[in-house]
Amino acid sequence: MLALHLAATLQSVMHLDDAMRATNTPSLAVAVVKDDRVIYQQSFNAQPGTRFYLASAAKPMTALAAKLTLDIDAPLSESLPTLKLPPPLDPARMSVRDLLAHRLGFENDPVIWRTSYSGDWTDAQLFALLERETKITPRTFQYDNLGYILTSYAIERAAGEPWPKVLRARVLDPLGMSSTTNEPCNATKSARTMNRGAGGLCSTIGDMTRFLRVQMSDGMLDGKRIFPATVMREVHAPQINVKKKFGRVDRTAYALGWYHGEYEHDLLMHHFGSYPGAWTHISWMPERGIGVVVLSSSYNPFADAVAYLAYDTLLGRADARKRFDDDVEKIRARLAKRADDMAKLTKAMIPEGTYVNDALGTLVVSKSGVKFGDREGPLLASGEQLLVKWFDDDSPEKIAFRNDAIIWLDRSFTRETNNGQR
DSSP states (O other), X not given: OHHHHHHHHHHHHOOOHHHHHHTTOOOEEEEEEETTEEEEEEEESSOTTOOEEOGGGGHHHHHHHHHHHXXXXXXXXXHOTTOOOOTTOOGGGOBHHHHHTTOOSEEOHHHHHIIIIIOOOOHHHHHHHHHHXXXXXXXXXXXXXXXXXXXXXXXXXXHTSOHHHHXXXXXXXXXXXXXXXXXXXXTTOOTTSSOGGGTOOEEOHHHHHHHHHHHHTTTEETTXXXXXXXXXXXXXXXXXXXXXXXXXXXXXXXXXSOEEEEETTEEEEEEEEEETTEEEEEEEETXXXXXXXXXXXXXXXXXXXXXXXHHHHHTTOTTHHHHHHHHHHHHHHHHHHHHHHHHTOEEOOOOOEEEEETTTEEEEEETTEEEETTEEEOEEEETXXXXXXXXXXXXXXXXXXXXXXXXXXXXXXXXXXXXXXX
């Protein structure tokens, strides 16, 4: 009876059509779990089998696959012997656990940009860039995709198979997640920019609800043991302290693919993911037995607002809908300001041609704009400032043109001459 009452309560507040229009959200899927029972599931402008890009919300699956496949505490020099880093960085003093907990102690933007945005890479290129372009950072929590990209390579080496196949065998198939795939489902992504283990999955609301339920039940699903309880406890256990606010959540720690945080004084286990054309929210309150999945096709925190509406409603907050409406208005105002700013921009031109940076790759400038691998957008100007608008639902990025070179991401792209010289 309680579940029926809660379901009816959620149904009464989940009127989202106007809010979706206000936040430029084309499609959405929502599921709410209470005590291992799905009490609400609804798709808006989508079919139940519609796939959404998970972005970084795929990281918990990579972490679980790693724990089920290899010794995450072995030296990285053993787990991934092809990894060479510039001294004094030493893979023998690192582990996959460090990669999964975001305490690498190094960063490499070219690897991130090639795997996430341009699609211009080979395995050999990435490992050469790691040896040549890696920068030392403090050995503290620094959220980055790099650790999960490297983890996907360690999984491949341990299993002797491509990481998507290992993920399928170890995680997806045991859960019956047959609709989850590493194939692109989003117009802003290609097979080359799916970002491997850091975000390379698309899924449905049904599959993601199964993944949520097995987290909430310490490895059980529909009365069957799917994953060992010891494994689930380990991937959920805090690994490194975090002190950061994200929306309404006060983050306190990071586990293996999961954040710990506080929402209205309740522990909220969670991971979100975002990329142009996508925003994913997956979370649960262990002490309350409540969990929420929201999959969105818009690049703004509307998915989070919907999740908070579900939590506030189930926690009995009288102002749940008002808080949601306030969140929607903030998003609407931000989008309106971006549109106003875009309307003031003018089309810009710089000399056409191919511009090359050895680390980041190639920019191609033509009359239609700038192309960076799979990404392409118009070249615009705001006064003297040059900008590239890569995606419709994202803000433009600043670039500069000086001395016959493009300056972007603090790196210089030199224009090639007709004979290929620079």
